[in-house]
Amino acid sequence: MDAAVTVNHLVVDRGRHRVLHDLSFQIPPGQVTGLLGPSGSGKSTLMRALVGVQVVRSGEVTVLGRPAGSAALRSRVGYVTQSPSVYADLTVRENARFFAALYGVGAAAADRAVADVGLADAAGQLVRDLSGGQMGRVSLACALLGRPEVLVLDEPTVGLDPVLRVELWEQFHALADRGTTLLVSSHVMDEAGRCDRLLLLREGRLLSDSTPAELRARTGTDDLEEAFLRVVREQQAEVAA
Amino acid sequence: MSTTHPVATHVRPHAAPGASTLAVTGRVLRQLRHDPRTIALLLVVPSLLLALMDALWTEQPQVFNRVGLVMLAIFPFVVMFLVTSIAMLRERTSGTLERLLTTPLPRPALLLGYGAGFGLAAALQAAGTTAVGFGLLGLQTAGPLGWVVLIAMVDAVLGVALGLLCSAFARSEFQAVQFMPVVVLPQVFLCGLLVPRDQMAGWLQAISDVLPLTYAVDALQEVGSHPAATGRMWADLAVVAGAAVLALGLAPAPLRRRTSCALGRPGRAAAAAPGAVPATPTPGTASWPRPGRRSPSAGTTARRSGSSPRPRGSTRRWCTTTSAARKSCSWPPSRHRAIPTSCCPPCSRAARRSSVRTCSGWCSGSGTGRAGPPGSR
Numbered sequence: 001m002d003a004a005v006t007v008n009h010l011v012v013d014r015g016r017h018r019v020l021h022d023l024s025f026q027i028p029p030g031q032v033t034g035l036l037g038p039s040g041s042g043k044s045t046l047m048r049a050l051v052g053v054q055v056v057r058s059g060e061v062t063v064l065g066r067p068a069g070s071a072a073l074r075s076r077v078g079y080v081t082q083s084p085s086v087y088a089d090l091t092v093r094e095n096a097r098f099f100a101a102l103y104g105v106g107a108a109a110a111d112r113a114v115a116d117v118g119l120a121d122a123a124g125q126l127v128r129d130l131s132g133g134q135m136g137r138v139s140l141a142c143a144l145l146g147r148p149e150v151l152v153l154d155e156p157t158v159g160l161d162p163v164l165r166v167e168l169w170e171q172f173h174a175l176a177d178r179g180t181t182l183l184v185s186s187h188v189m190d191e192a193g194r195c196d197r198l199l200l201l202r203e204g205r206l207l208s209d210s211t212p213a214e215l216r217a218r219t220g221t222d223d224l225e226e227a228f229l230r231v232v233r234e235q236q237a238e239v240a241a
Numbered sequence: 242m243s244t245t246h247p248v249a250t251h252v253r254p255h256a257a258p259g260a261s262t263l264a265v266t267g268r269v270l271r272q273l274r275h276d277p278r279t280i281a282l283l284l285v286v287p288s289l290l291l292a293l294m295d296a297l298w299t300e301q302p303q304v305f306n307r308v309g310l311v312m313l314a315i316f317p318f319v320v321m322f323l324v325t326s327i328a329m330l331r332e333r334t335s336g337t338l339e340r341l342l343t344t345p346l347p348r349p350a351l352l353l354g355y356g357a358g359f360g361l362a363a364a365l366q367a368a369g370t371t372a373v374g375f376g377l378l379g380l381q382t383a384g385p386l387g388w389v390v391l392i393a394m395v396d397a398v399l400g401v402a403l404g405l406l407c408s409a410f411a412r413s414e415f416q417a418v419q420f421m422p423v424v425v426l427p428q429v430f431l432c433g434l435l436v437p438r439d440q441m442a443g444w445l446q447a448i449s450d451v452l453p454l455t456y457a458v459d460a461l462q463e464v465g466s467h468p469a470a471t472g473r474m475w476a477d478l479a480v481v482a483g484a485a486v487l488a489l490g491l492a493p494a495p496l497r498r499r500t501s502c503a504l505g506r507p508g509r510a511a512a513a514a515p516g517a518v519p520a521t522p523t524p525g526t527a528s529w530p531r532p533g534r535r536s537p538s539a540g541t542t543a544r545r546s547g548s549s550p551r552p553r554g555s556t557r558r559w560c561t562t563t564s565a566a567r568k569s570c571s572w573p574p575s576r577h578r579a580i581p582t583s584c585c586p587p588c589s590r591a592a593r594r595s596s597v598r599t600c601s602g603w604c605s606g607s608g609t610g611r612a613g614p615p616g617s618r
Binding site: 051052053074075077078079081083085086087088089090091094098099101102103104126142146 | 260261263264267268271272275276335336337339340341342343344345346
């Protein structure tokens with residue numbers, strides 16, 4: 001099996017501060033990989049490096065066999081930023097149709113994407129009149145339009161009600177079943193159980209790269225939040241030793 | 242698990258370049274449509290200002306005729322400069338620009354789309370102001386009105402192009418607005434409106450000669466005094482259009498994606514097999530890797546300065562600092578061959594200072610942020 005994303009010794013500095021410390025991991029294709037960690041742990045920076053909009057200090061990031069950010073990847077990799085990056089002064093439908101035109105798919109596909117994220121009723125509304133969660137879904141709909149092979153989602157479920165969150169996760173798995181590789185970041189540990197694979201990030205270091213089951217087995221607890229804490233303590237003990 | 246992925250063979254949908262330009266133009270116009278107050282301001286304000294000038298010079302209609310005509314060049318230029326630079330800056334601060342850069346949209350198509358969208362708005366504005374000026378306020382020209390509108394439009398496109406270019410250098414709305422007096426006002430002062438150009442000091446005339454607004458004003462004055470289009474008017478118009486094209490041509494460069502050299506250069510990084518990546522300094526060992534340790538021959542004899550720094554055999558593994566940058570480095574040449582540039586403190590500092598591309602070896606495989614100025618591609 002070929003990895004969809006390979007990260008080799010990635011180091012990223014922001015100003016004088018080192019945000020990512022020598023990260024190396026692979027993301028298998030056709031799965032939902034969760035990137036979990038507290039805020040400030042470098043999740044967004046790592047995602048930016050994967051889509052090639054982050055200046056890196058050193059290291060290598062390969063996506064679908066090409067260096068991250070290369071022109072050939074732009075229609076194959078979708079990226080949804082943490083803050084909804086859509087046009088607030090356009091309607092939901094206009095936003096989707098604009099991005100549909102950029103990806104060369106029709107208006108029908110745009111309307112379908114809007115319906116897919118549960119915004120069919122709000123399609124004619126200006127984005128600035130929507131709630132934060134709805135804005136995030138507009139952003140997601142626009143990213144889905146390109147039918148990306150790799151989809152990088154930065155905290156897509158923040159501020160969503162539980163029902164919608166479950167629906168979105170079902171949609172992620174439906175996408176994965178069709179072969180899309182998803183990397184979903186979250187700082188909510190109860191979402192970890194929904195991932196096929198988990199990357200735990202803390203203070204720019206990778207604490208764990210495993211399936212949820214492996215993590216539970218390794219830490220001897222069913223609660224993933226507790227498991228995360230145990231991994232952190234383990235690492236602190238190692239550093240102290 | 243291998244690290245390569247078969248390149249997808251199926252053809253992905255792609256918007257044609259023309260189509261994506263049109264998409265951007267449509268989007269810009271739709272955004273304007275949802276903002277009726279801006280449209281009203283765009284259309285009404287220049288006419289009101291023109292009426293104010295008319296009132297100012299009621300007793301001297303010949304002065305109003307001269308100044309009012311020149312204003313038809315200045316209004317669209319100033320307004321479009323401001324509107325466009327703010328619009329582009331909003332695109333940057335809202336994160337949509339970064340998003341657009343991850344789509345297949347080419348940067349020139351983005352700028353052309355902007356230029357066309359706001360250019361169209363400017364055409365409406367120019368037509369409105371001209372209609373008010375000539376219909377209600379009694380402006381008069383020897384030449385036909387159509388030329389006046391055409392010149393005002395081209396001039397507005399120049400404003401759009403300069404606005405796009407300048408917004409790339411602004412990080413905040415405050416800065417963007419400050420560019421207006423920097424870029425626009427000197428052009429207004431020196432275009433021949435306040436003091437006729439032939440009465441200016443020689444050096445001021447020389448500056449005036451290189452400012453594009455001068456030519457737009459000159460073209461309008463030609464229309465004002467000649468019943469038919471003159472060769473000089475066409476030449477003036479060509480200069481204004483040329484300046485707009487030049488500004489649009491320069492604008493994509495600062496819009497680059499924020500990528501390091503290695504990540505942004507597919508050929509290089511793809512060429513290096515993952516296995517060839519030398520071990521980075523491991524997180525535990527914070528010290529620099531010892532020069533010479535990996536390449537026993539490297540430390541023994543210093544090659545004469547200026548010789549190829551690339552060692553025989555293992556090309557692309559070690560620092561291949563350019564000789565220019567290496568001269569400023571306090572480390573002997575032999576040490577460079579044994580380490581990646583990013584690990585050579587003097588070199589990486591020199592690289593930052595001079596923004597010389599220092600490293601073509603190691604960074605080809607693993608990427609060093611020190612190899613060029615941030616964002617270099």
